[in-house]
Amino acid sequence: ANKIAVFSHKAPDGDCLGSGTGLYYFLTSKGKEVDLYCDDEIHENFKFLAKDLYNSNLKENATYDLLISVDCSDLSRLGKFETFFDSFENTICIDHHLTNNNFAKINIVDSEKSSACELIYTFITTFEEINDINLATSLYCGIATDTGCFIHNNTKQSTHIIAGKLISLGIDLEYVHYYLFKRKTIIDLKLMQETLKNLEFYNENKIAITYITQKILKKYNLSDSIHIGMVNTITYLEESEVGVSMVEQSDNSFRISFRTKGNVDVSKVALKFGGGGHRMAAGCKIFGKLHTVVKKIVDAISEEL
Ligand code: 5GP
Numbered sequence: 001a002n003k004i005a006v007f008s009h010k011a012p013d014g015d016c017l018g019s020g021t022g023l024y025y026f027l028t029s030k031g032k033e034v035d036l037y038c039d040d041e042i043h044e045n046f047k048f049l050a051k052d053l054y055n056s057n058l059k060e061n062a063t064y065d066l067l068i069s070v071d072c073s074d075l076s077r078l079g080k081f082e083t084f085f086d087s088f089e090n091t092i093c094i095d096h097h098l099t100n101n102n103f104a105k106i107n108i109v110d111s112e113k114s115s116a117c118e119l120i121y122t123f124i125t126t127f128e129e130i131n132d133i134n135l136a137t138s139l140y141c142g143i144a145t146d147t148g149c150f151i152h153n154n155t156k157q158s159t160h161i162i163a164g165k166l167i168s169l170g171i172d173l174e175y176v177h178y179y180l181f182k183r184k185t186i187i188d189l190k191l192m193q194e195t196l197k198n199l200e201f202y203n204e205n206k207i208a209i210t211y212i213t214q215k216i217l218k219k220y221n222l223s224d225s226i227h228i229g230m231v232n233t234i235t236y237l238e239e240s241e242v243g244v245s246m247v248e249q250s251d252n253s254f255r256i257s258f259r260t261k262g263n264v265d266v267s268k269v270a271l272k273f274g275g276g277g278h279r280m281a282a283g284c285k286i287f288g289k290l291h292t293v294v295k296k297i298v299d300a301i302s303e304e305l
Pocket residue numbers: 011071073074077097099256257258274275276277278281282283284285
């Protein structure tokens with residue numbers, strides 16, 4: 001394949017973006033022509049990583065020999081590129097989600113890996129050593145994001161060893177960590193305030209749920225694809241087992257994030273609603289009014305508690 005398109009998932013995170021740019025630097029170094037696609041805005045915090053490499057619409061008259069999806073457990077994660085990808089013959093899916101449904105012609109899926117970036121690292125280093133700083137930074141960003149900066153339980157000795165090898169190439173860690181984990185805007189803090197105001201508890205406090213409505217998004221001029229980032233905080237509460245955050249979308253649905261301390265497999269909960277993810281972090285989309293959706297979620301989690 002000479003002309004290759006790589007697709008990241010909606011509501012892009014450091015792992016799907018780092019996987020995309022990582023493949024971009026690797027494949028272009030082999031003389032391939034590569035286009036990156038993502039059907040969503042890229043958050044300011046990831047702009048240093050994504051640079052201006054991503055396209056949000058298919059390029060006119062673009063033809064490809066191969067399409068690759070990264071960090072996507074099912075086709076719907078590709079958003080508006082779903083049909084294009086599905087109708088293509090030569091496709092590869094590179095992913096690490098437990099719930100991956102092998103939607104491509106070739107599926108490179110390993111749920112033992114912390115991140116799609118760690119899987120891509122393993123793949124590339126089968127052939128050659130990595131020494132490009134852009135490639136190293138891309139893969140490091142995905143590994144660091146998906147492990148919550150090396151604190152989630154998908155962090156293994158091997159994860160640290162790989163991260164260490166990438167760091168040894170000279171990644172500017174202070175800069176990268178600022179954008180990935182520390183930088184907050186005033187709007188981010190106001191959103192945190194709103195999520196704390198809307199915090200609700202169910203099932204003897206074992207389930208903590210918070211939400212952001214369209215009204216709040218409009219108030220701060222924010223798009224549907226924002227990451228509110230409070231779901232981990234409410235899951236770490238001593239009293240809760242499962243944390244849920246919901247962002248109301250403009251199509252009368254909610255985009256839902258699930259996290260757990262570990263006793264509940266939230267990928268099972270997300271699958272009940274057609275979503276997916278990992279045991280400790282998963283997501284889905286549910287149509288309906290706020291309190292109907294909350295009830296559905298509480299019932300689905302309660303069955304697993
Ligand atoms: P987050 O809550 O950070 O958006 O997502 C947590 C995990 O669940 C990620 O691995 C993400 O890819 C997955 N996930 C989130 N939303 C969905 C969804 O609607 N469908 C599927 N299949 N996975 C999702």
